[in-house]
Amino acid sequence: MSASKTIFIGVIGVGGVGKAFLGQLDFLRQRLAQQTPAIDLRLILAQRSTKRLFSSSWAALDISTVATQLDQSGTPPPPLNETYGQLAQAPGRVVLVDNTSDAGLAASYPAALQRGISIVTPNKKAFSDSYDLWSAIFSAAANGTGAPSNGYIYHESTVGAGLPVLSTLRELVDTGDEVTRIEGVFSGTMSFLFNSFQPVGSAAGGAFAAEVKKAKDLGYTEPDPRDDLNGLDVARKLTILARIAGLKVASPTAFPVQSLIPKELESCTSGDDFLARLPEFDAQMDKVKSEASAEGKVVRFVGSIDVAAGAVKVGLEKFDTSHPIAALKGSDNIINFYTKRYGNNPLIVQGAGAGAEVTAMGVTGDLLKVIRALH
């Protein structure tokens, strides 16, 4: 097999999504070996915050044991630019899989792309921080306006986890449809929380803080659950969607975002400290629930983008119990695209919007897109 058909994979972030991705990478590698033997996927880097394993000989690391090996014999990682320098020496194309939520790593994507390193990632930071970073990324990417020898970048799982949300929106835009409005439930955590805190029907809801803890244990929340409860995770997703729809949204704090963090807990120094104190504020959320119940409604955490008006907002709203948003189950997201072609009946994407396996599926699907683009 020629070296040019070998694709070298570096994985940064081996938490919930990272471990699920490694399982799917193992499957994909074996499947390609049978179906397309000319393509050899080789894992050469696995890295977490304080440790890494790097194969400087370019021999493949064992995907099935790499997470354990990393914990047992990983060494401190060098600065990112050094890592990019090493990866750029690989005798073939390299794909970096960023399974962290690290803003510093996200900010370095343009440099990696310019070195020919492709990126697939569920990390929202790069695409929802400053508009300048968004522009720098897509100016550098080969699937943006960058040179064909630069890296490709895909980030399907940054919105709706593995659901085909971004690919659907990009195809609507790229085929000339006019997207007028996007609305729905964009957070697996918030969906799970409110579906179980105030379920439709006769079932009694759980206590708010206890449901937040469950969402974290199920792997739905951000590494720090305050990033979900303060509305910023949804605001980041709407920023990404709005930018693809053509709005130059400056940042995820450039529009109204409702936070569910009690004022008294804004100064908590850690996510664990916050979770420990949250039950003290259950009565506040119970009041919100009773007010909605008194009107025969339920509360849900939603977002909307009015493309024509350039208006984006995120927060709690009340819904009739018969509304599709009220009837969601588990961690399901629902995203309604209103467009000129689809008229009054929106194109709807619905399904699990969080969880390690479904999120990793979006990342693995993006890896396949890069493999197809490279070969």
Ligand SMILES: NC(=O)C1=CN([C@@H]2O[C@H](COP(=O)(O)OP(=O)(O)OC[C@H]3O[C@@H](n4cnc5c(N)ncnc54)[C@H](OP(=O)(O)O)[C@@H]3O)[C@@H](O)[C@H]2O)C=CC1
């Ligand atoms: N969970 C979900 O349902 C979804 C998650 N996502 C996104 O996926 C990403 C990962 O989420 P998840 O797996 O749940 O998070 P976890 O907290 O489980 O894992 C994060 C991983 O990133 C590593 N990490 C953090 N910072 C760095 C760094 N600077 N350098 C190297 N490694 C680092 C951590 O290492 P260590 O443990 O050593 O600190 C850990 O291995 C996030 O961006 C999240 O927003 C997107 C959609 C859905």
Ligand SMILES: N[C@@H](CC=O)C(=O)O
């Ligand atoms: N914390 C996020 C994870 C996916 O983006 C969510 O709950 O939706």
